[in-house]
Structure formats: structure tokens, C-alpha cells
Amino acid sequence: MAKIEGRRTGCVVHQVLLHGEDPRVTGGCSRLLQLQMFSQQLVHTREQIDFTACGLFPLDMTLLHSVVGAVTTYIIILMQFQTK
Numbered sequence: 001m002a003k004i005e006g007r008r009t010g011c012v013v014h015q016v017l018l019h020g021e022d023p024r025v026t027g028g029c030s031r032l033l034q035l036q037m038f039s040q041q042l043v044h045t046r047e048q049i050d051f052t053a054c055g056l057f058p059l060d061m062t063l064l065h066s067v068v069g070a071v072t073t074y075i076i077i078l079m080q081f082q083t084k
Contacts, residue, residue: 010039010043016035017032017036
């Protein structure tokens, strides 16, 4: 989800820069320069946006599936040991 929003941010910044001649859009020369610098940072880090837990493993949907699978397995095992 955050990766998708990061990509959308880049698109929005580039659209604003395309209409950069209009001061109502950019808010002046200083903001236009800031947007250009931010755009360059986005271009250089586009492929490197990943969320990890201290670099050990990625925090993405595969982690969520693994956690849900492990919790479901343990619940089923605990239900089998439950006394009636």
C-alpha cells in the first residue's frame, strides 16, 4: 500500500511540475525549485522503497499471509486439546 502511494506521489509531483508556469499551482519560484529537487529524489529512490524489520525481512503481504497461517494453525491445534 505504501509503495503504491509512493508511486502516486511521484505522478502528482510530475503533474504539478508540468503545470509549473502557473504561479497559482506551484506557489512561486522557491516552491518550484523544491518540487524539482523532490522529484529528483523520487526518481533516484523509486526502486529502493521497501519496508523491512531492521533489514531482517520485508514487511509486505507475504508476511501477513504467513502470520495469519501460523495463527490459524495454532488455534486449530489448541482447539484439539480443548476439554469438553
